[in-house]
Amino acid sequence: MIRTPVCDLLQIEHPIALGGMGSVSGPALTAAVSNAGGLGAMGCHYMNAEQIRIGTGLIREQTNKALALPVKRWRQYHQYARAAGWSVQH
Numbered sequence: 001m002i003r004t005p006v007c008d009l010l011q012i013e014h015p016i017a018l019g020g021m022g023s024v025s026g027p028a029l030t031a032a033v034s035n036a037g038g039l040g041a042m043g044c045h046y047m048n049a050e051q052i053r054i055g056t057g058l059i060r061e062q063t064n065k066a067l068a069l070p071v072k073r074w075r076q077y078h079q080y081a082r083a084a085g086w087s088v089q090h
Contacts, residue, residue: 011066013037020070022046027055031062041068049083056084 004015018025018033020043027042034040042059044052052069059067069084 010039012039017041017068020044020068027058027062030067031059034059034063034065034067037065039066039068041070044069045072049079053083053085 001013002015006015007013012034014037016033016036016038018030018038018041020041022043022045025041025043030040030042032040040059040063042055044055047055056069069081
């Protein structure tokens, strides 16, 4: 098995990350990748805060492992992070 510093940083078992491919990488695929030891990612590029909240909840029903929520709208990052239930540090 390959182990890299990124694995330690992200608390994953394998240095594999799912790209947040817009609406293609939904909650089921994100959870599956995370459960397999990689970094699952649900693309949030075209989602509003409520959709992110729902999607994150569906993922968390399936896994408690590391995941990513990539967004393109940097100005709205804090809104999305709060919707996912994450603390936002400035």
